[in-house]
Amino acid sequence: MDFFANLALGFSVALSPYTLMLAVMGCFIGTIVGALPGLGPSNGVAILIPITFTMGLDATAALVLLTSVYYGAMYGGRISSILLNIPGDEPAMMTTLDGYPMAKAGRAGDALVISGVASFVGALLATLGLALVAPYLAKIAYRFGPAEYFALYALAFATLGGMASNNQAKAAIASFIGLAIALVGIDNNAGFERFTGGNMHLSDGIDFLVAIVGLFAVSEVFFFIESHGKGTAVGIKLGKVIVPWKEIWSTRWTMLRSSLVGFIAGVLPGAGASLGSFLxxxxxxxxxxxxxxFGTGVAKGVAAPEAGNNAAAGGALVPMLTLGVPGSGTTAVLLAVLMTLNITPGPTLFRDNPDVVWGLVASLLIANFVLLAMNVPMVKIFVKVLSVPPAVLMPGVTMVSFVGIYSLSGSYFDLLLMIIFGMVGYIFRKMDIPTVPVILGILLGYQMENNLRHAMTLSGGEWTYLFSSSIAIVLWLFAVAGFVAPLFLRKFIRRPPAVTD
Structure with missing residues (x-):
């Protein structure tokens, strides 16, 4: 009964005209962002963060808008994968294996419709899974103390960092850089400045929104200009779009199985949509x-990865909302938004802010139907986005980033910091150093330090206290496994080679 009562509360929030408008707007923008090769959900959400604060949105409205963008981008990633053989984001790379051969065979419309329906099934079941699983996981989290939370944060760094890079050492370096940035500012326990260099602008620390927009959006501008030249073009023209009912029905069990596996992959911190689509x-x-x-252009080869990666996207919201630990790079950005709005993700979120949680769940349920309606009959409109030249697109991204950050703080120093982070992000991408662990370090560094200090205070400085409970030991074991497992998984996960005519 609690489940239905909570959903009723959620729909009372989600069905307000303003919230519905934000969900539809987020779905539309997200699909466009996902369709553009290289941008992906993390960059799309990061670019829109300043806008949400400029609009003066509260926590529920901001989360609805940005998660709708998140879901929309996961839907949209399939468009360039099928038509250009270029994944819109990393989770969509498996879709190229059968989606592009279908398009080359003159069945681009069928591939887009099947992938849209599979995305709907995966995201819808994941949202229902979020509503069912998250409250129980939140109750378990009440048993966490400082030692357990410290181990949980270590798990997040080990798994999310390990899956984000092809090199464990580079992932570890990026994590330490993020933790070091989190130390900048005033020490809350001792009251003195740390690592500010005497600069008064750094006394309050470095705003993680500035770091996020710089590392994701601004660095993308630099990288996109360098790698994409002056224009793009649709590789395969899209003809008449007809719903292939027979093929959709033949993939029903594929969609259901893939949704379940994808959701489980998403709930595991660090696994995310990429692993979900591959598995x-x-x-x-x-x-x-x-x-x-498979690999020659079959419907199941399109339905499986699309259902899997969209289910994983929904699953990644579970650890973020219940434990305060992001399950993916995009949920790390969403975590930053909640923290900026003074909303603390974790077990108390369900007790203190039920309208935020259940309003989000109900809005996502509605957003899935909106995305299905958009991505089947309106697919030709989104395909047109692939023809937008970077010379038009990138100045718009730059303008939104600068105006948005300046409107938040009114500080030129934050703009300089954003540019610096953009340059650092560009250099990191050239060196194949992941930026997600940096963001994770900035976000979780403060809590990680406080929990470590609290644990040492309770134990009188005895470091073995960090391994004193069965929950902490299990988390440490998972952290080690999560750091080592990618070394073996990468032997199987490879970006598919380009298909040539």
Whole structure:
């Protein structure tokens, strides 16, 4: 009964005209962002953060808008994967294996419709899973003390950092850089300045929103200008779009299986949509066998990764809301938004701010139907986005970033910091150093330090206290496994080679 009462509360929030407008707007913008190669949900959400604060949105409205962008971008990533053989983001790379061959065979419309329906099934089931699983996980989190939370943060760094890079050492370096940035400012315990260099602008620390917009949006501008030249063009023209009902029905079990596996992959901190799409594609390929035709342009090869990566996107919201630990790079950005709005994700969120949680769940349920309606009959409109030249797109991204950050603080120093972070992000990408662990370090560094100090105070400085409970030991074991596992998984996860004519 609590489940239905909570959903009723959520729909009372989500069905307000203003919230509905934000959800529809977020879905539309997110699909466009996802369709553009290279941007992806993390960059799309980061770019829009300043706008949400400029609009004066409260926590529920801001979260609805940005998570709708998140879901929309996961839907939109399939468009460039199918038509250009260029994944809109990393989770969509498995879609190229069968989506592009279908498009080359003159079935681009079928591939886009099947992928849209699979995205809907995966995201819808994941949202229902979020509503069912999150409250129970939040109750378990009440048993966490400082030692358990410190181990949980270590797990987040180990798994999210490990999956974000091809090199564990680089992921560790990025994490330490983020933690070091989190130390800048005034020490709350001792009351003295740390690592400010005497600069008064740094006494309050470095705003993680400035770092996020710089590392994601501004660095993307530099990288996009360098790598994409003056224009883009749609590789395969889209003809008449007809719903292939028979093929959609034939993939129903594929969608359901892939949604379940993708959701589980998303709930695991650090696994995320990339692993979800890979696992589901390989699972369905194994079930179909050699006669399944995977890799030649089959409907199940499109449905499996799309259902998997969209289900994983919904699953990644579970640890963020219940434990305050992001399950993916995009949820790390959403975590920053909540913290800026003085909303503390974790077990108390469900007790203190039920309208935020359940309003979000109800809005996502509605957003999924909006996205299905947009991504089937309106797919030709989103395809047109692929023809937008970077010379038009990138100045707009730059303007939004600068105006948004300046409107938040009114400080030129924050603009300089944003540019510096943009340059650092660009250099990191050239060196294949992941930026997500940096953001994670800035976000969680303060809480990690406080929990470590609290644990040492309770134990009288005895470091073994960090391993004193069964929960903490399990978390440490998962952290080690999460850091080591990618070394083996990367032997199987590879970006698919480009398909040539």
């Amino acid at each position: 589901t594609y390989m699972m369905e390929k194994a079930i179909a066998g050699p006669k399944g035709g």
